[in-house]
Amino acid sequence: MVFTSFNFLIFFPLLATLYFLFPTKHRWLILLAGSYFFYINIKPVYALLLAGVTLSTYLFTRLIDNTPNESRKKTYLVLNIVLILLPLFFFKYFGVVNEGIFGLLESLNVRWPLPSIELLLPVGISFYTFMAIGYTIDVYNEEVAAEKNLGIVALFVSFFPLILSGPIERAGNMLPQFRARKGPDYDMIVGGMKLMLWGYFMKLVVADRVGIYVDAVYHNIGEHNGTSLLFAAALYPFQVYADLGGYSLIAIGTAKILGMNVMDNFRRPFFATSMAEFWRRWHISLISWLTDYVYTPLSFAFRKYRVRGIVTALLITFLISGVWHGASLTFVIWGLMQGIFVSIEALTVKPRNNFAQRFNLKKRGWYIAVGCLVTFTLFAASQVFARADNLQDAFLVYARILSTSGPLFIGVPSILLFGLFGIGMMMLKDFTDEFMPSRFLLFENKHKPVRILSYSAVILLIFLIGVFDGGEFIYFQF
Amino acid sequence: MEVSLFIFNSDGMIKKLIYNILLVAGVLFILDFAIGRTLRHFYFREIAGFHYRTTYSMEKTMEDVLIFGASRANHHYVPEIFGDSLKMTFYNTGRDGNGIFYQAALLKSVLKRYTPKIIILDYKGEFWKGPLEYDQMSSLMPYYRTHKEIRPIIELRSPYEKLKLGSETYPFNSQILTIAMGNLDINKTRNADNKGYVPLEATHAPELKVYTSTASYEVDSNKVNAFKDFVTSAKASGAKVYVVYSPLYQKLARYQENEICSEICAREKIPFFDFSRDTFFLQRGNLFYDGVHLNHKGAILFSNIIAGKIKAGLNNSPD
Amino acid sequence: MERTDIVTKLTPIFKKVFNDDSIIITDGLTANDVANWDSLSHMLLIAEVETGFAIKFKLKDLNKMRNVGDMIDIISSKL
Known part of the structure; x- marks a missing residue:
């Protein structure tokens, strides 16, 4: 079941009602049953994998908790991480590695018929595997106690709002909330519905619409001129933001209605004035996960090399982030680019700050605008690798942007116009939230008629210009 | 007692929530x-x-010869040729990017009003499973109510x-700009047609592409049924199909x-003219717009062939 | 070593790492209060503190540092 399906719009209100009607002590059972129902609706066999990851994590965290022996604890930690990473590696990377070996053998003139298996990635595996790993490390570090109730662990790993595409939550935040015995909270329910509504807008009106144009251009790179490719490359970051950002809002809103606070995943990313800041605003749950479980241990290990050690840790962290997105060279390059951008910024932070301070630029509108623009451009440039199917295509996009020109490809004019209108609305909201948080309020307006009208108008806009047919969620493939 | 049914304890809240949801x-x-x-x-x-x-096809046609199909119907059948050769009135209902569901629906609305003399279904049968033709039915939505x-x-x-x-706007999803443009005068010249036919x-x-895959696809029984339904009800109406x-x-x-x-047509005794591997056309790329569409020149030639075949058939038939 | 001595010794390290001469160290000081204190400069700070006090932190110690007060506690436990 996906959030944008009609099934979900029926499933969720029913589940929420049942949840609040149930005695609070056993309410988590409803969520667990609902989560597995939600997941099984996509592909039943994959639920076995989910259950396997849960069971392994439960056993090893209990073992870590029960042994006083430090080296044993470490063995259990490593064992569980390896064990639950296996399916992820198998489904995500087996095909690529297999092909690589095959190609290598062939180039050495060895004919070794390896079976070529086309595997369908179990949805959400990248997300729930990371949540389970994070939980295991937290138990090892004594940040959280190992949960004794298998059902609660199972719920944490399978919690339906988060399982398909995050936010990648932490046990420290979620476990106590699964146990909390609160009644329905009016502000939480209404707040959750507002988040969901804006999430649907971002997903259906912006992401899916812009995606039609971007796909049309990227499916036929050789036929499009530099103007159109540049335009598509500039649109793609908006598409991804609206797509994953919108989906995250629906997830956060869903959890909120059930009374649970889930971390933010995006914070107006296109108003970041540097790449370092951008990565504190973009896909926050993934980056903070990587910071805590990859970057911090690595940079700690490399700390005696000072700046060089930190830069190495950064590059490795972003490389992993790239490979997490996809098992391809394009994502390796994408990850390295982020690492290089952030490293260069880290190395030049002192002179840049001194410069800005000397001329008192930090609060100047144009300085901020230039910062946003440069950051966006760098990110959009790297996103060419995220969108292109392979390296040749990505380089072809750059080459054609630099070497060809001509009129902009319009395709179906209304698709482009609706898409741009959606981006405009989305960015206008982000702009006012960023720079004038208490003005031009719609969903949070103190006058009730304004609020009611804004909700209705946004729903109507979704009816009018949302994409209902054939909108595939692009983050499911990760 | 541990058991507490919060929903009953928080009556006021639930009332307020439901009231506000109803208000929205x-x-x-x-x-x-x-x-809407x-x-x-x-x-x-x-x-x-x-x-x-589409409105004209569903609600206003009175012509003797009707063409049904997708873009390949719309761009391949030239009105004058059929009119001159068969001495009948003609309309081409083919619409780009629509499949058998659209054609079956159109035929139902036509047969409710009258029976054409000749019904031609141009079909590059796309019977495989997939969402595309279901999505494309959005072009029928405005007619659902009526x-x-x-x-x-x-x-x-x-x-x-x-x-x-149930929504009044949903049938017009994504159409607001097209509707606005359609009401402007420039639309008449921009979207001109000749009894439905639009020349390419x-x-x-184009380049001649050769595909080698012999794999079979999974057949969507809804689509096969719609096709069957089309030919049988067209035939039952008394028209030549x-x-x-x-x-x-x-x-x-x-x-x-x-x-x-061909299997369905043979069973229903309906003539099936198959030009998919026609060597005459395969040797003449200059008659094509792309791999699957004839250009205007090709359409004239092809219309002559089809009109000729139909005329010959009519002359030989007993009635 | 007294807490005040630790603070005295920490101050120049903070000033150097964060490139800010106006930093005043208090127990409640957190990364949010200092402009250049991010996850990058944090690790530099850790390394400089280790050298300055001739101690070694554990990775687990890092997770426990919620503010400068925590850091001082951990430092004094290692001296």
């Missing part, structure tokens, strides 16, 4: 009604273009289609849809 629903209902009805009004006022041609006969076809989209179509002008011959697979400028290793088409 009420405002939404009014906005939806007002905007406005769009409907202007949709049916269009006088050229896709919307207009044309009961096509409802079962639209409801194939999903079990919720009935519910979604090509500047150079022909199914045509018009020329391609590409070579396939397997024509799975032909197997299905």
Whole structure:
């Protein structure tokens, strides 16, 4: 079941009602049953994998908790991480590695018929595997106690709002909330519905619409001129933001209605004035996960090399982030680019700050605008690798942007116009939230008629210009 | 007691929540009604273009010869040729990017009003499973309310289609700009057609592509049934029915849809003119716009062939 | 070593790492209060503190440092 399906719009209100009607002590059972129902609706066999990851994590965290022996604890930690990473590696990377070996053998003139298996990635595996790993490390570090109730662990790993595409939550935040015995909270329910509504807008009106144009251009790179490719490359970051950002809002809103606070995943990313800041605003749950479980241990290990050690840790962290997105060279390059951008910024932070301070630029509108623009451009440039199917295509996009020109490809004019209108609305909201948080309020307006009208108008806009047919969620493939 | 049913303890809250949700629903209902009805009004006022041609096909045709199909129907059958050769009136209902569901729905609305003398279905049968043709049915949505006969076809989209179509704006989803443009005068010249037919002008011959895959695809029984339904009800109406697979400028290793088409046509004793592997056309790239569409020159030639075949058939037939 | 001595010794390290001469160290000081204190400069700070006090932190110690007060506690436990 996906959030944008009609099934979900029926499933969720029913589940929420049942949840609040149930005695609070056993309410988590409803969520667990609902989560597995939600997941099984996509592909039943994959639920076995989910259950396997849960069971392994439960056993090893209990073992870590029960042994006083430090080296044993470490063995259990490593064992569980390896064990639950296996399916992820198998489904995500087996095909690529297999092909690589095959190609290598062939180039050495060895004919070794390896079976070529086309595997369908179990949805959400990248997300729930990371949540389970994070939980295991937290138990090892004594940040959280190992949960004794298998059902609660199972719920944490399978919690339906988060399982398909995050936010990648932490046990420290979620476990106590699964146990909390609160009644329905009016502000939480209404707040959750507002988040969901804006999430649907971002997903259906912006992401899916812009995606039609971007796909049309990227499916036929050789036929499009530099103007159109540049335009598509500039649109793609908006598409991804609206797509994953919108989906995250629906997830956060869903959890909120059930009374649970889930971390933010995006914070107006296109108003970041540097790449370092951008990565504190973009896909926050993934980056903070990587910071805590990859970057911090690595940079700690490399700390005696000072700046060089930190830069190495950064590059490795972003490389992993790239490979997490996809098992391809394009994502390796994408990850390295982020690492290089952030490293260069880290190395030049002192002179840049001194410069800005000397001329008192930090609060100047144009300085901020230039910062946003440069950051966006760098990110959009790297996103060419995220969108292109392979390296040749990505380089072809750059080459054609630099070497060809001509009129902009319009395709179906209304698709482009609706898409741009959606981006405009989305960015206008982000702009006012960023720079004038208490003005031009719609969903949070103190006058009730304004609020009611804004909700209705946004729903109507979704009816009018949302994409209902054939909108595939692009983050499911990760 | 541990058991506490919060929902009953927080009556006031639930009431407030439901009240506010109903309030939004009420405002939404009014906005939806007002905007949806406005769009409907202007949709049916269009006088050229896709919307207009579909409306005309469903509600106004009185012609003797009707062409049904997708883009390959629309761009391949030239009115004058059929008119001159058969001495009958002619309309081409083919619409780009629409499949058998659209054609079956159109035929239902036509047969409710009258029986054409000749019905030609141009079909590059696409019987495979996939969402595309279901999605494409959005072009039928504006007629759902007023044309009961096509409802079962639209409801194939999903079990919720009935519910979604309770909205007045949903049938016009993504159409607001097209409707606005359609009501401007420039639309008449921009979207001109000749009794439905829109010629394709090509500047150079396309490349001849050769496909080698012989794999079979999973057949969607809804689509096969819609096809069967089309030919049987067309035949039962008393019209002369022909199914045509018009020329391609590409070579396939397997024509799975032909197997299905020809089998059904043979059973129903309906002539099936198959040009998919016609060597005359395959040797003349200059008659094509692209791999699957004839250009205007090719369409004239092809229309002459089809009109000739039909004329010969009519002269030989007993009635 | 007294807490005040630790603070005295920490101050120049903070000033150097964060490139800010106006930093005043208090127990409640957190990364949010210092402009250049991010996850990058944090690790530099850790390394400089280790050298300055001739101690070694554990990775687990890092997770426990919620503010400068925590850091001082951990430092004094290692001296």
